[in-house]
Amino acid sequence: MTEYRRPRGTQDILPNDENSWYHVENVFRKHCHKAGFGRIRTPTIESTNLFANAVGADTDIVDKEMYSFTDRGGDGLTLRPEGTAPVLRAFHENGMASLPQPTRLYYIERVFRYDRPQAGRYREHQQLGAELLGEEDSGADIEIISIIWNFLTELGIPDLTLNLNSIGDPKDKHRYQQALMDYYSPYLNNLCVNCKRRLNANPLRLLDCKTTECSPYKDEAPKPIDYLSQQALSHFEQLQAGLHALSIPFVINHTLVRGLDYYTRTVFEIWPARTGSQSTIAGGGRYDLLSDFITGDNVPGVGFGCGIERVLLNMPKLTPQRRPDVYVASLSEATQLIAVRLVSELRSIGANTVSGYKAASPRSHLRKANSQNARFAVIIGDKEAESGTVTLRDLDSGEQSTVAISKIGGKILSLSTGK
RNA sequence: GUGGCCGUAGCUCAGUCGGUUAGAGCGCUUGGUUGUGGCCCAAGAGGUCGGGGGUUCGAACCCCCUCGGCCACCCCA
Numbered sequence: 001m002t003e004y005r006r007p008r009g010t011q012d013i014l015p016n017d018e019n020s021w022y023h024v025e026n027v028f029r030k031h032c033h034k035a036g037f038g039r040i041r042t043p044t045i046e047s048t049n050l051f052a053n054a055v056g057a058d059t060d061i062v063d064k065e066m067y068s069f070t071d072r073g074g075d076g077l078t079l080r081p082e083g084t085a086p087v088l089r090a091f092h093e094n095g096m097a098s099l100p101q102p103t104r105l106y107y108i109e110r111v112f113r114y115d116r117p118q119a120g121r122y123r124e125h126q127q128l129g130a131e132l133l134g135e136e137d138s139g140a141d142i143e144i145i146s147i148i149w150n151f152l153t154e155l156g157i158p159d160l161t162l163n164l165n166s167i168g169d170p171k172d173k174h175r176y177q178q179a180l181m182d183y184y185s186p187y188l189n190n191l192c193v194n195c196k197r198r199l200n201a202n203p204l205r206l207l208d209c210k211t212t213e214c215s216p217y218k219d220e221a222p223k224p225i226d227y228l229s230q231q232a233l234s235h236f237e238q239l240q241a242g243l244h245a246l247s248i249p250f251v252i253n254h255t256l257v258r259g260l261d262y263y264t265r266t267v268f269e270i271w272p273a274r275t276g277s278q279s280t281i282a283g284g285g286r287y288d289l290l291s292d293f294i295t296g297d298n299v300p301g302v303g304f305g306c307g308i309e310r311v312l313l314n315m316p317k318l319t320p321q322r323r324p325d326v327y328v329a330s331l332s333e334a335t336q337l338i339a340v341r342l343v344s345e346l347r348s349i350g351a352n353t354v355s356g357y358k359a360a361s362p363r364s365h366l367r368k369a370n371s372q373n374a375r376f377a378v379i380i381g382d383k384e385a386e387s388g389t390v391t392l393r394d395l396d397s398g399e400q401s402t403v404a405i406s407k408i409g410g411k412i413l414s415l416s417t418g419k
Numbered sequence: 420g421u422g423g424c425c426g427u428a429g430c431u432c433a434g435u436c437g438g439u440u441a442g443a444g445c446g447c448u449u450g451g452u453u454g455u456g457g458c459c460c461a462a463g464a465g466g467u468c469g470g471g472g473g474u475u476c477g478a479a480c481c482c483c484c485u486c487g488g489c490c491a492c493c494c495c496a
Contacts, residue, residue, distance in 0.1 A: 194493085
């Protein structure tokens with residue numbers, strides 16, 4: 001046990017597992033590039049005010065989950081607790097609003113929230129996401145949903161459920177919130193402590209409440225869909241038609257309300273079959289208000305965030321397949337420099353080459369080569385040095401041959417790529 | 420932030436009515452062949468029993484605190 005331990009809720013990802021991370025990220029990049037999205041990388045830290053204004057003052061994220069601090073110059077900074085607000089900030093700050101629209105951006109970033117850790121829930125986790133800005137047509141929503149859906153499907157995650165809802169435009173949302181308040185007010189004294197407070201502050205959240213006090217009222221509660229404007233309703237219907245056309249299955253979930261204030265119209269979450277409290281793999285929606293919160297400009301947008309740890313949790317395990325092509329063994333001090341040059345040469349022509357570093361017995365070297373799972377071993381001893389050759393050993397078959405040192409690179413390349 | 424379960428070697432875990440130097444398997448190092456891996460055999464390294472305090476003649480084991488993991492709540496990815 002070492003003296004220093006990783007901070008609570010963080011993780012070390014070791015090479016064997018990193019293999020899966022690499023795969024997930026690559027598949028995601030491929031899906032984004034195919035749809036014309038470009039990657040954006042934003043700072044880990046942002047002004048605290050950005051999140052306070054964008055995410056919403058009465059959200060849990062802003063209330064109690066942000067890693068905020070004052071730097072030496074007195075600026076209030078926060079470790080990014082979500083991915084969308086920084087992207088919007090960068091979009092405006094770099095003049096991307098003046099580019100031809102829409103703008104298609106994706107990201108793979110670390111996200112920080114001060115939360116009680118559990119399986120699938122970390123204080124520092126990694127999120128991938130995409131944002132489609134400057135397009136309010138439901139076609140944009142369809143594309144965003146299809147990207148995350150196809151991505152998760154390609155990874156082989158079974159039994160995904162797409163939960164879909166619409167909370168309408170700001171004025172619809174407002175009317176709906178009013179209806180919720182009217183509906184719940186008579187029961188105020190029966191509600192849980194949290195919901196008593198929320199009723200006026202953020203009534204949408206009442207639908208999320210799972211306490212026994214509040215649950216009985218949920219079934220009869222007003223549904224957001226009944227308060228949609230004609231435009232919002234037809235937007236929602238077009239979205240559903242598009243998903244049908246793409247054969248992406250979904251369920252309408254009237255109680256789906258996301259915890260960030262900036263959502264309008266479309267909201268969605270993707271759940272795996274596995275039950276448990278950390279079930280959501282990905283979530284997102286439309287946020288036509290967010291740009292207004294940040295700059296006062298009116299730029300519609302739709303996007304999602306997806307937790308990589310939760311993807312991995314639900315994905316079939318990947319067996320690590322990276323094996324070195326060749327292990328280079330020098331048997332004596334006299335052949336050491338030949339080995340050093342050969343390692344360098346093999347790498348320069350593209351062979352994954354592990355060096356034995358120092359002179360040792362064949363037995364010792366081959367044990368090491370075996371433990372590294374190398375495909376071939378190249379052995380250089382005094383015998384080989386005298387004749388300008390090396391000994392090439394196939395570690396899978398045990399076959400061994402003598403090869404001129406000038407030919408060994410080409411030989412290994414053809415053998416290891418020809419399999 | 421609330422409640423519950425758990426914490427012995429790098430990994431998976433034995434070991435409690437409290438009793439001398441804390442164990443196994445796997446893994447690791449070295450040797451079994453002074454030019455040959457995997458299998459096998461042998462030897463070895465590695466633990467302040469998560470940390471701190473207390474009770475006791477004596478604590479891995481009992482009590483308190485603390486840290487960490489997991490589960491439920493909450494929240495979300």
